[in-house]
Amino acid sequence: SQTIHQWPATLVQPVGSPLSLECTVEGTSNPNLYWYRQAAGRGLQLLFYSVGIGQISSEVPQNLSASRPQDRQFILSSKKLLLSDSGFYLCAGGEYEQYFGPGTRLTVT
Amino acid sequence: AQKVTQAQTEISVVEKEDVTLDCVYETRDTTYYLFWYKQPPSGELVFLIRRNSFDEQNEISGRYSWNFQKSTSSFNFTITASQVVDSAVYFCALSEAHGTYKYIFGTGTRLKVLA
Numbered sequence: 287s288q289t290i291h292q293w294p295a296t297l298v299q300p301v302g303s304p305l306s307l308e309c310t311v312e313g314t315s316n317p318n319l320y321w322y323r324q325a326a327g328r329g330l331q332l333l334f335y336s337v338g339i340g341q342i343s344s345e346v347p348q349n350l351s352a353s354r355p356q357d358r359q360f361i362l363s364s365k366k367l368l369l370s371d372s373g374f375y376l377c378a379g380g381e382y383e384q385y386f387g388p389g390t391r392l393t394v395t
Numbered sequence: 396a397q398k399v400t401q402a403q404t405e406i407s408v409v410e411k412e413d414v415t416l417d418c419v420y421e422t423r424d425t426t427y428y429l430f431w432y433k434q435p436p437s438g439e440l441v442f443l444i445r446r447n448s449f450d451e452q453n454e455i456s457g458r459y460s461w462n463f464q465k466s467t468s469s470f471n472f473t474i475t476a477s478q479v480v481d482s483a484v485y486f487c488a489l490s491e492a493h494g495t496y497k498y499i500f501g502t503g504t505r506l507k508v509l510a
Binding site for chain 1: 428432437438439440442486495502503
């Protein structure tokens with residue numbers, strides 16, 4: 287099975303600041319990669335997915351963007367954070383089943 | 396459209412009780428996958444099981460068992476002799492069996508096992 291690495295674990299950022307969350311995958315090549323957001327006490331919302339290098343699909347129009355510069359690297363970014371960007375961000379990778387990273391808890395103040 | 400419904404928002408049981416978490420899904424696909432994940436307080440989603448739509452055999456893994464019934468579009472999860480460590484949010488999910496394999500998640504069931 288794969289291992290998904292994410293960092294940082296927690297992040298506190300002011301409104302209007304940039305964001306970069308990184309996710310790397312170990313144990314497989316050419317995985318499908320996904321970014322999810324989970325608001326406090328809520329379900330999981332798929333933000334972006336990628337089936338290959340440079341191939342990004344957005345599920346929800348928003349203040350965020352994603353990039354996949356390498357096969358096993360997936361980056362979530364924002365140029366200017368909003369209060370509503372606060373949440374728990376999870377990266378996942380896999381094909382038939384998805385394996386999840388430990389998540390990043392982002393608080394925008 | 397695809398949809399996963401977990402009608403039970405929260406369940407509380409006393410340790411050693413059996414508990415069943417319900418999952419009902421909707422899809423027009425003839426081939427699909429169903430999943431269960433556990434989310435403990437730490438937040439990371441832990442993969443529990445994947446079931447193919449063409450395999451209706453029930454599965455047992457230790458204290459965990461899953462009942463898949465295509466006739467009722469249900470994929471229920473039973474924990475036998477629950478333990479405090481089972482306390483978590485459990486998510487059911489559905490994905491297409493081709494292409495992007497994107498998940499449709501249910502809203503989750505919070506299970507509290509009391510000592």
